[in-house]
Amino acid sequence: MGFxxxxxxxxxxxxxxxVLAVVVGIAVPSFNTMxxxxxxxxxxEELAGALNYARSEAVKRGARVTLCGSTDGATCDxxxxxxxxxxxxxxxxxxxxxxxxxxxxxxxxxxxxPDNNATIAxxxxxxxxxxxxxxxxxxLGRSTVGTVTLNTSFSGCSSNNARLLTVGAAGMLNMSRxxxxxx
Numbered sequence: 001m002g003f004x005x006x007x008x009x010x011x012x013x014x015x016x017x018x019v020l021a022v023v024v025g026i027a028v029p030s031f032n033t034m035x036x037x038x039x040x041x042x043x044x045e046e047l048a049g050a051l052n053y054a055r056s057e058a059v060k061r062g063a064r065v066t067l068c069g070s071t072d073g074a075t076c077d078x079x080x081x082x083x084x085x086x087x088x089x090x091x092x093x094x095x096x097x098x099x100x101x102x103x104x105x106x107x108x109x110x111x112x113x114p115d116n117n118a119t120i121a122x123x124x125x126x127x128x129x130x131x132x133x134x135x136x137x138x139x140l141g142r143s144t145v146g147t148v149t150l151n152t153s154f155s156g157c158s159s160n161n162a163r164l165l166t167v168g169a170a171g172m173l174n175m176s177r178x179x180x181x182x183x
Contacts, residue, residue, distance in 0.1 A: 036117075036156035040182065043118050044152040044163025047084075048175050050111060051132060054086045055171050057108055058134035064089040064141060065108070066099040068131035073110050075101050079130050080120035080150070084111040089133055094141040099131050117155040119181050124148045134171055143169040153181025 008016075050067050058065035066089040069078035073085060076099040088106040089099045101107065114120065122129050125146035132148050133141030140148065147169060153162035164178035 033156065033158050036154045037158060037161040039115070039118075040152065040154040040157040040161045041163065043114055043120075043154060044165060044175060046111070046114075047120065047150060047152055048163075048165055048173060050084055050086065050109075051165065051167060051173050053109060054132065055134045055138050055173075057086060057088075058136060059138040061088065062136045064091060064094065064133060064135055066131050066133045066141075068099055070110075074104055074107060076131055080122055081113065081118070083113045085109065089141075091133075094133065094135045095144060096142075099133060115154070119151075119153050119155070121151045121181070122148065132167055138171045140167055140169050140171050151178055151180045153178075157182040 054065050054067040065086060066076065067084060067086050068076035069080050069082040070076060070085045071078040071082050073083055076085070076087065085107050086109040087099060087101045088108065090102045090106070091098070091100045124142065127145060129142075129148060132150075135141050148167040150165040150167075151162060152165070159182060160177040160179045162178040162181040164176050164180070166174045166176075168174070
C-alpha cells in the first residue's frame with residue numbers, strides 16, 4: 001500500500017490565498033458602492049414616509065401639519081440635516097413664512113438626524129425651505145411659491161441612485177431616481 005496525501009502543500013495554499021485576495025480586491029469596492037446606493041434609497045423612502053405621514057395627519061386632524069427640521073425635537077428650528085419632526089402647525093395662515101409649534105404636545109412624530117454622509121437638498125420656487133406644510137385638506141401649504149422638491153443622496157452612491165421627491169400643489173408625492181448627489 002502506498003502513502004496517500006491528506007493535506008495541502010504550501011504552494012497550493014499560497015495560490016489559493018492569492019486567488020482569494022484578487023477576488024476580495026475586486027468585490028469590496030463594488031460592495032461599498034452597493035451599500036451606499038441602498039442607504040440613498042432608504043433615506044429617500046424614509047423622507048417619503050415622513051411626508052406621507054404628515055399629509056395623512058393633516059387630513060385626519062383637519063388642521064395644518066408640518067414636517068420640518070429640528071435641532072431640539074420640539075421646535076422647527078433646524079435644517080433637513082437635523083432631526084425631523086411632524087407637528088400640528090398653528091401658524092395664522094397656510095402661507096405663513098414659518099411653522100408655529102404651540103407646545104410639546106403638538107409634536108406628533110420624531111425622526112433622528114440622517115447620517116453625516118447624507119445630503120438632502122430642498123427647493124421651492126427660488127427658496128430653500130426647511131419645512132413642508134400640508135393644509136387641513138392635504139394640499140401643499142405655501143403652494144403659491146411652487147412645488148417642493150427634495151433630493152436625497154448618500155456620499156459614495158453611484159449613477160442614478162439618488163432620490164428626487166416632489167410634493168405638488170395637491171399634496172401628492174412623486175418619487176423618482178436622480179443623478180444629483182451621486183458620483
